[in-house]
Amino acid sequence: MSTEPTPETAPDQPARRRWIVPAAIAAVVLVVVIILVAVFSPKNAGTVTPTDSPSTSASPSTSATPTSTPSASATPTTPATPQPTSGTPIEGEPGEEVEVPITDTPTVAQGISTSLASISAVQGVGDEPGEIAGPAIKFTVNIINNTSSAVSLRDVVVNVDYGTDRTPASELNDSDAPGFPSEVAAGQTAAGTFIFTVPEDQRDIVRISLFYSVDTPVVVFSGAAPR
Incomplete structure (x- = not known):
């Protein structure tokens, strides 16, 4: 079915x-x-990304850094050169005596000047044979070297006389009066200390003579000395 x-x-x-x-x-x-x-x-997503990239355009702001580099040019400094000590030029023939005040600073040669740094009254002591102790004057003479090289002082001679008749004073050898060193360096000052016997009543006129070299005049510091 x-x-x-x-x-x-x-x-x-x-x-x-x-x-x-x-x-x-x-x-x-x-x-x-x-x-x-x-x-x-x-x-749609791609259209958004281009808007972000221009934001990096702020990086050129680093271009301001080169402005700091010129400041380095200020670091080099020129060394200061020693200024020459002013001195009064003296006129005279070699070996000729030229008197100057005790307070003066005469120029004895090209670039070389001298001055009487100090003077005082002392009681001289005779340590060497033939030396006579007694009233004396102690003084220091400076020699200023304004040249660019060392200058020898081996030929420098210092003498003292006093009174109107120019009586020679006697030098006393003392450890406190070593005299000049053998030379003075460029741009430096050399000091020589000396002791000479001078009677106290004869110090109204005292002459301290500095013989620098045979080619220069003799500088004579003239004036009253302490008693």
């Missing part, structure tokens, strides 16, 4: 077809939407 479709089941198939068609259309639409989103979303 064969079975025949009943009248109730035959109409279900057309109804199912009516549901499948809209579902397929919806699926197609969904796929299209997904494709559109995938296609257009990178373009």
Whole structure:
């Protein structure tokens, strides 16, 4: 015995077809939407990135740093040269005596000047044979070398006389009166200390003679000495 479709089941198939068609259309639409989103979303994201790159244009502000480099040019400093001590030029023939005040600073040669740094009254002591102790004067003479090289002082001679008749004074050898060193360096001052016996009542006129060399005049510091 064969079975025949009943009248109730035959109409279900057309109804199912009516549901499948809209579902397929919806699926197609969904796929299209997904494709559109995938296609257009990178373009929108890419348009944002260019706006960020110009912000790096602020880096040229580092160009201000070169302005600090010229300040280094101020570091080199020129060494200061010693200023020559002013002196009063003296005029005279070699070996000729030229008197100057005790407070003066005469120039004895080119770039060489001298001065009487100090003078005082002392009681001289005779330590060497033939020396006679007694009232004396102690003084220091400076020789200023304003040249660019050392100058020998081996030939420098100092003498003292006093009174109107120019009586020679006797020098006393003393550890406190070492005389001049052998030379004076460039730009330096050499000091020579001496002690000579001079009677106290004969110090109104005292002459301290400085013989520097055979080619220069003899400088004579003239004036009253302490008693």
